[in-house]
Amino acid sequence: MRKVLIAILFLSSWFYCSAQIRVKSNTFVSKLHSPGNGTYAITIGHTIYLNCDANEFFIDTPWMIHEFNHVRQWERFGTMGFISRYIFFSILKGYKKNPFELQLKQKYK
Numbered sequence: 514m515r516k517v518l519i520a521i522l523f524l525s526s527w528f529y530c531s532a533q534i535r536v537k538s539n540t541f542v543s544k545l546h547s548p549g550n551g552t553y554a555i556t557i558g559h560t561i562y563l564n565c566d567a568n569e570f571f572i573d574t575p576w577m578i579h580e581f582n583h584v585r586q587w588e589r590f591g592t593m594g595f596i597s598r599y600i601f602f603s604i605l606k607g608y609k610k611n612p613f614e615l616q617l618k619q620k621y622k
């Protein structure tokens with residue numbers, strides 16, 4: 514049941530995005546931003562920058578949904594709107610309690 518729900522959420526995320534999403538492997542920007550070991554991504558607009566190979570990303574459906582929904586957040590708030598809010602909440606509450614991250618974590622658990 515959970516896998517079906519994840520698949521439905523994934524597909525709805527996919528069709529919701531109005532522009533093509535690009536996924537880039539082993540990028541400098543994500544390695545620079547990476548907090549430690551492990552896989553990590555940073556979404557900027559419609560591009561998802563990975564610190565690993567894209568194959569690792571595409572087999573991890575919850576991670577894909579998470580990053581696709583960051584794309585939706587960028588679309589909803591616009592570039593300056595998203596960046597300013599994300600940085601504001603990161604400074605105020607930290608990464609783990611940032612509402613943009615909490616919203617996605619609560620949605621897919």
Ligand SMILES: [Zn+2]
Pocket residue numbers: 579583614617
């Ligand atoms: Zn996130």
